[in-house]
Amino acid sequence: MRGTSAIDGIVLLDKPAGLSSNAALQRVKRAFGATKAGHTGSLDPLASGMLPVCLGEATKVAGVLLDGRKRYQFVIVLGERTPSGDTESDVVEVRSVPPLESAHVKTVLASFAGSRLQTPPMYSALKHQGKPLYRLARRGIEVERAPREIRLEDIELESLSGSRLSLRVTCSKGTYIRALAEDIAAALGTVGHVATLRRLWAEPFEALPMRELEELEAADAEHRADFLLPPDTALRDLPQVQLSAADASRLMNGQAVLWNASAPVGRMRVYDRGGRFLGVASLSSSGELQPVRLAARLVTPGSDG
Numbered sequence: 001m002r003g004t005s006a007i008d009g010i011v012l013l014d015k016p017a018g019l020s021s022n023a024a025l026q027r028v029k030r031a032f033g034a035t036k037a038g039h040t041g042s043l044d045p046l047a048s049g050m051l052p053v054c055l056g057e058a059t060k061v062a063g064v065l066l067d068g069r070k071r072y073q074f075v076i077v078l079g080e081r082t083p084s085g086d087t088e089s090d091v092v093e094v095r096s097v098p099p100l101e102s103a104h105v106k107t108v109l110a111s112f113a114g115s116r117l118q119t120p121p122m123y124s125a126l127k128h129q130g131k132p133l134y135r136l137a138r139r140g141i142e143v144e145r146a147p148r149e150i151r152l153e154d155i156e157l158e159s160l161s162g163s164r165l166s167l168r169v170t171c172s173k174g175t176y177i178r179a180l181a182e183d184i185a186a187a188l189g190t191v192g193h194v195a196t197l198r199r200l201w202a203e204p205f206e207a208l209p210m211r212e213l214e215e216l217e218a219a220d221a222e223h224r225a226d227f228l229l230p231p232d233t234a235l236r237d238l239p240q241v242q243l244s245a246a247d248a249s250r251l252m253n254g255q256a257v258l259w260n261a262s263a264p265v266g267r268m269r270v271y272d273r274g275g276r277f278l279g280v281a282s283l284s285s286s287g288e289l290q291p292v293r294l295a296a297r298l299v300t301p302g303s304d305g
Helices: 021-032 056-066 102-110 133-138 177-187 213-218 221-227 231-235 245-252
Strands: 009-015 037-039 048-055 070-078 114-118 148-161 164-171 192-202 240-243 266-272 277-283 288-299
Touching (some): 009 056, 009 213, 009 231, 021 048, 021 213, 037 056, 048 056, 048 231, 056 277, 056 288, 070 177, 102 148, 102 177, 164 177, 164 192, 177 192, 213 221, 240 277, 245 266
Parallel strands (some): 048 192
Antiparallel strands (some): 009 048, 070 164, 070 192, 114 148, 148 164, 266 277, 277 288
16 A cells, blocks of 8 residues: 655646545545645536645645635526535426517626625535535435625636536636526526536636646656645745744744834745745734744755746
8 A cells, every 4th residue: 555655736637527535635635645635616527627635735725715706607507496406416497488689688697797796506515503514405304594794706608508508707716607507597598507617717727737646547657756745835825024043933833023124914835045935924014024824844846936
C-alpha cells in the first residue's frame, strides 16, 4: 500500500458524473498519497466539471476558494418535475409546456440576472437539527428553509430544442442550480428539472485546465506532481508581502509584525525573502500584520507570485 507523504498543492479535478465529490476527493488523495485533503464546494453526483481538491498545506486556503464565483452549463427538461430537481429521482408531476421562442426565453432569463433570494432545495446537504436535509427529503419530510441571497452575473440561452433548454450561468457561492432551474421553469409557465450539469470553472481558476481522474491515477509519481498547483495559486487576487527573516519568524510564531500603515487594509499573502509562501495575514489600519492562516511547512510559491 502506498504510504502518505507531505504533498502540498491544488488539483483542478474534472469530476466525472455519477461520482460523489467525497468519493472523487478520496481517490485523488490516494493517488497522491497525501496526508490531508479537502475539496472546495461540493458537486452533486449528477454533475461533472471543476472540483478543486486541496492537498496538504493547500487545505488551509480552501476556505478562500469557497467564496469564489462559479460558471455552469446545464440543461433543463421542461414539463417534468422531480423531487430532487434532477434525474436522481423519478418524475412526480407532468405539466404542459407553452410554445416558446428564443426571444421570450431570453427576456425571462434576463429577469433573473443580479441579486435575488433563493430558497435552498430539500435535496441538499444543509442541516436541520443536525440532520442533512436530503435525508429528511428521502423520507418525505419537508421543513422550512430560509431564503438566501445569491447573485447571477449573467445567464445565457445556448439552445432551445422542444422542451429542453441549454443554459450557461455565472453565479455567486451558495447558488443551487437545481433550484434555479425550477424557478426558470415556473417563470416560463411550467415545471422542470436539471438533466445535465457541468461546472465549467470555479474562481480563481477560470483560465486553467482540468485534470481527469483516470489521468491522475495512471500517472507515475514524477509526472503526477505536474498536476499540482502551488497553494498560493488560490490567493492570486490578494496583494503580497515579503518579510525579512526576523519578521517572518515572528509571524510564523503567531506574533503580529509592523508593516506599512499606508498599504490597503485587509488580507494578504505573505512570503519570506526567499519567496517561500508563509500563509495568509491581515493588515490592520495601524499597520500591524496579524497571522490568519499559516503554513506548517514553507511551500514554493506559485508562478504568478
